[in-house]
Amino acid sequence: MTTVAATGWLLRSLEPDDASELARHLRLVAAEGWIGLEPEAITAAGQRQSLISMDPTRAAAVGLFTGTRLIAVAVAVRGSGPLAHTATVAVSVEPAHRRHHAARTLLQELEHWAVHQRVYKLCASVLGDNRAARALFTRCGYQQEGWRRAQLALNGGWQDEVLFGKLLTPPAGGTLE
Numbered sequence: 001m002t003t004v005a006a007t008g009w010l011l012r013s014l015e016p017d018d019a020s021e022l023a024r025h026l027r028l029v030a031a032e033g034w035i036g037l038e039p040e041a042i043t044a045a046g047q048r049q050s051l052i053s054m055d056p057t058r059a060a061a062v063g064l065f066t067g068t069r070l071i072a073v074a075v076a077v078r079g080s081g082p083l084a085h086t087a088t089v090a091v092s093v094e095p096a097h098r099r100h101h102a103a104r105t106l107l108q109e110l111e112h113w114a115v116h117q118r119v120y121k122l123c124a125s126v127l128g129d130n131r132a133a134r135a136l137f138t139r140c141g142y143q144q145e146g147w148r149r150a151q152l153a154l155n156g157g158w159q160d161e162v163l164f165g166k167l168l169t170p171p172a173g174g175t176l177e
Helices: 016-030 044-053 102-116 131-139
Strands: 010-013 059-066 069-078 086-093 121-127 143-154 157-167
Touching: 010 102, 016 044, 016 059, 016 069, 016 086, 059 102, 069 102, 086 102, 102 121, 102 131, 121 131, 121 143, 131 157
Parallel strands: 086 121
Antiparallel strands: 010 059, 059 069, 069 086, 121 157, 143 157
16 A cells, blocks of 8 residues: 555555445446446446456556545556466546546556566557547557557447557566566
């Protein structure tokens, strides 16, 4: 658990007891149409099960809290086999807390997790018309790796998907395994 200076946010890993608050947060963000889920399909029970079954060597879920309210979430899920050195990340921030470095704070926390787990590449995908998310990943050192046109059927139309990646430096003397 860490308090983020100047903001008073509490940064910590999500636990099964956070399931109701996580579901509330995801329903709020899903209602904006950015994550491709129907808000009513997101349940506390489903989030609880996901958090219970999460293997900390294969995935991480971190959140920023103000008091007991979860205001931002980021997750990383490690690849397997020849992709075991990669992890896919996703981040969501409630509208009132955007543009205050919440997403950047969470992505930095996931980078620390990744290096400790010997993950050396983080990957993300965002909707093509989500300029704020594209700018965020660019500011955080991610490189645009691709643009898939009309990749997703969302919000009553076709949406482009933009792919980003960030190579992390292995620890001194570290090798890919």
